[in-house]
Amino acid sequence: MTRRILVAGNWKMNGLSADCGWTNALAKAVPSPSEAVDIALCPPATLIGRMKAEAPSWLAFGGQDCSAKQAGAHTGDITANMLADLGCEYVIVGHSERRADHGESSAEVRAKAEAALNAGLKPIVCVGETLAIREAGDAEAFVCQQLVDSLPRSDVGTLVVAYEPVWAIGTGVTATPEDAQAMHAALRKAWPGQGADRLQILYGGSVKPSNANQLLSQPDIDGALVGGASLKASDFAAIIQSVR
Numbered sequence: 001m002t003r004r005i006l007v008a009g010n011w012k013m014n015g016l017s018a019d020c021g022w023t024n025a026l027a028k029a030v031p032s033p034s035e036a037v038d039i040a041l042c043p044p045a046t047l048i049g050r051m052k053a054e055a056p057s058w059l060a061f062g063g064q065d066c067s068a069k070q071a072g073a074h075t076g077d078i079t080a081n082m083l084a085d086l087g088c089e090y091v092i093v094g095h096s097e098r099r100a101d102h103g104e105s106s107a108e109v110r111a112k113a114e115a116a117l118n119a120g121l122k123p124i125v126c127v128g129e130t131l132a133i134r135e136a137g138d139a140e141a142f143v144c145q146q147l148v149d150s151l152p153r154s155d156v157g158t159l160v161v162a163y164e165p166v167w168a169i170g171t172g173v174t175a176t177p178e179d180a181q182a183m184h185a186a187l188r189k190a191w192p193g194q195g196a197d198r199l200q201i202l203y204g205g206s207v208k209p210s211n212a213n214q215l216l217s218q219p220d221i222d223g224a225l226v227g228g229a230s231l232k233a234s235d236f237a238a239i240i241q242s243v244r
């Protein structure tokens, strides 16, 4: 089974209008991306409209979070429909920073993913263990349970999973390709629905040009969710081009 590769950038809470030249720089650095790779950027919501207007047609866009609700009195929140209205195709849900900063439970993440599906977006559902859980030897059981609890019951092709060990995010420490592969294989087994071999599972956590190829060469790693290294167009381009 050949699955497509997705390389998605997550700018987190970074980026101003002065940074929108990134799309141009990326288009120059990647004149013709491989047919086998999908490429997406999740900038802050404030920049999506402007960046999309200037971006090459092969660059998809995504939000970094969405509400589980449809509309109404929820100051500061953004709906999946609003992201779809901006032309987004994806939305990240359940990122560990949101789980930690906003106390989001897996049940809430699942409701957000359902809202995304209802709006026609592909949710990128994030799971990952802390260092304490890994050191206790419980990583696999924890992450697989998080997956089952966070996933909407939907067709395998409608969503994406991202395995992002919390201890690897923004730390410069990456899971070894072997450890990441083992977790991805376990997650694929834990997929509760049909067609696990079609489930797209990204790795995230300090992915950079120097380690992307090794990670993306693993049989169960179907792409990358890239934080810090996506801020620089040349680094993000190098990660895209490391896919063979």
Ligand code: PGA
Pocket (backbone or CB within 6 Å): 010, 164, 168, 169, 170, 171, 172, 204, 205, 206, 207, 225, 226, 227, 228, 229
């Ligand atoms: P990082 O972030 O690449 O900066 O580690 C990844 C993420 O949090 O999605």
